[in-house]
Amino acid sequence: MAKNHNIPEYKAEWKAGEEGKWGMAIDMDICTGCNACVAACAMENNIPFVGEEDAGYGRGMHWIRIERLWEGKYPEVKTEFQPVMCQQCGSAPCEPVCPVFASVHSQAEKLNVQVYNRCVGTRYCANNCPYVVRTFNWRDYDRPEPLNNQLNPDVTVRQRGVMEKCTFCVQRIHKAQDQAKSEGREVFDGEVQPACAQACPADAIVFGRIDDPESRVSKLAKQGRGYKLLEDLNTLPQVTYLKGGSHVRNG
Amino acid sequence: MERIFDILKKPAVYYSLLIAVLAVVGGAAWAVYETQIPPEQPIDFPHNIHVGLQIQCLYCHPGAWKQASAGLPTQDKCWACHQQLTKYWDPENPVPLNQWPPELQKLAAYVENDEPIPWVPVAIVPDHVHFKHRPHIAAGVACQDCHGDMSSVTVAENPQLMNMGWCITCHQQKTVDDPVKREKLISCETCHY
Numbered sequence: 237m238a239k240n241h242n243i244p245e246y247k248a249e250w251k252a253g254e255e256g257k258w259g260m261a262i263d264m265d266i267c268t269g270c271n272a273c274v275a276a277c278a279m280e281n282n283i284p285f286v287g288e289e290d291a292g293y294g295r296g297m298h299w300i301r302i303e304r305l306w307e308g309k310y311p312e313v314k315t316e317f318q319p320v321m322c323q324q325c326g327s328a329p330c331e332p333v334c335p336v337f338a339s340v341h342s343q344a345e346k347l348n349v350q351v352y353n354r355c356v357g358t359r360y361c362a363n364n365c366p367y368v369v370r371t372f373n374w375r376d377y378d379r380p381e382p383l384n385n386q387l388n389p390d391v392t393v394r395q396r397g398v399m400e401k402c403t404f405c406v407q408r409i410h411k412a413q414d415q416a417k418s419e420g421r422e423v424f425d426g427e428v429q430p431a432c433a434q435a436c437p438a439d440a441i442v443f444g445r446i447d448d449p450e451s452r453v454s455k456l457a458k459q460g461r462g463y464k465l466l467e468d469l470n471t472l473p474q475v476t477y478l479k480g481g482s483h484v485r486n487g
Numbered sequence: 488m489e490r491i492f493d494i495l496k497k498p499a500v501y502y503s504l505l506i507a508v509l510a511v512v513g514g515a516a517w518a519v520y521e522t523q524i525p526p527e528q529p530i531d532f533p534h535n536i537h538v539g540l541q542i543q544c545l546y547c548h549p550g551a552w553k554q555a556s557a558g559l560p561t562q563d564k565c566w567a568c569h570q571q572l573t574k575y576w577d578p579e580n581p582v583p584l585n586q587w588p589p590e591l592q593k594l595a596a597y598v599e600n601d602e603p604i605p606w607v608p609v610a611i612v613p614d615h616v617h618f619k620h621r622p623h624i625a626a627g628v629a630c631q632d633c634h635g636d637m638s639s640v641t642v643a644e645n646p647q648l649m650n651m652g653w654c655i656t657c658h659q660q661k662t663v664d665d666p667v668k669r670e671k672l673i674s675c676e677t678c679h680y
Contacts, residue, residue: 344671351675353615391680392615406680407617414622418553 256474257346259446261456264480266440269317276435284377297371299402322369322402323473330361357397370401405430425451525644526607538638544630551620559606562597609643
């Protein structure tokens with residue numbers, strides 16, 4: 237890939253056998269850009285509705301967004317849809333810049349976690365994120381009746397001045413791990429599903445263990461169609477996108 | 488500087504400053520005291536009597552066994568036992584309700600109106616902490632290790648300040664010889680998400 241980014245080369249410290257734990261594969265051939273994942277994510281993770289005015293200022297809050305990519309010239313136009321959420325980078329640019337260690341790497345789950353109660357809102361992490369997936373609570377957004385009744389008790393409701401981002405639905409991971417442990421077994425493949433994967437009507441989002449070569453997600457990622465977003469930045473993302481258009485061009 | 492000292496030596500200034508300092512210190516002490524006393528409960532529930540009767544904690548707080556929250560009993564759970572007490576409910580010689588102990592009369596009123604008892608939770612953690620009882624019970628932690636000896640208190644109270652240092656200290660002590668488990672138990676996202 238061409239080195240067109242004007243940044244100094246950054247060598248990630250990625251030791252053998254540390255390729256992460258949880259991962260995602262998103263098939264762009266199947267994704268129809270229906271936005272069900274965006275809605276499901278907002279419901280699961282207590283993401284507030286910012287309203288028209290704040291959204292106009294670019295303060296909209298979504299942990300996952302659908303990027304619409306146009307290809308070709310009118311009238312021969314093709315669209316591709318790409319859901320983009322936190323890539324849970326193994327070598328995350330957001331982590332070293334946080335002055336209060338609110339953006340830290342979890343060694344246990346190999347996830348990039350945001351500790352809301354530590355965050356002081358410098359927004360440095362969001363500025364350093366090449367995927368622009370972090371969102372900031374510019375206000376305490378109110379949830380008029382009866383919207384407050386749909387808050388998920390498993391997820392903290394964030395305050396004003398706190399940065400937040402996709403957690404790979406870590407509350408569901410914990411729930412499955414807890415359930416598996418109480419039954420004396422390991423978490424099986426497909427037991428954990430983040431809200432976006434669960435809501436996807438076309439099953440374009442597949443979630444699972446990428447350190448397990450037998451899991452569905454690692455098999456999909458090794459298909460040959462897989463690529464990572466901004467791979468040359470060496471952020472080592474855990475999300476693999478499967479190239480679209482293969483059924484049109486070369487079968 | 489000398490002028491300031493001169494002003495301070497005036498009795499009016501001196502005494503008003505003294506009163507202001509005393510008010511601030513007293514207010515702070517009162518606020519700290521307020522956080523340390525157990526909250527007032529709708530019924531002065533005597534834990535010591537119930538624990539003394541060998542009733543298991545999990546009988547009234549069964550959620551601790553399999554859920555995140557231990558739960559507080561509803562009026563039905565209390566009444567299931569209390570309506571069988573032959574002391575007051577002997578079919579041959581029933582004690583009229585107005586001669587029951589006052590706390591049991593309150594319970595009877597809740598049952599009569601079919602209202603849940605608005606217990607005030609005592610052992611609570613902030614909203615940004617996701618505590619689960621089940622793994623702790625499964626790991627063999629006894630109720631009294633965190634909640635204190637309930638056979639010596641009437642209304643529930645906290646034996647210690649439940650803060651993060653207290654959690655982490657125990658997590659580290661219990662995982663001295665298991666680095667993998669320790670990694671998991673002191674990781675931020677285990678409790679904060």
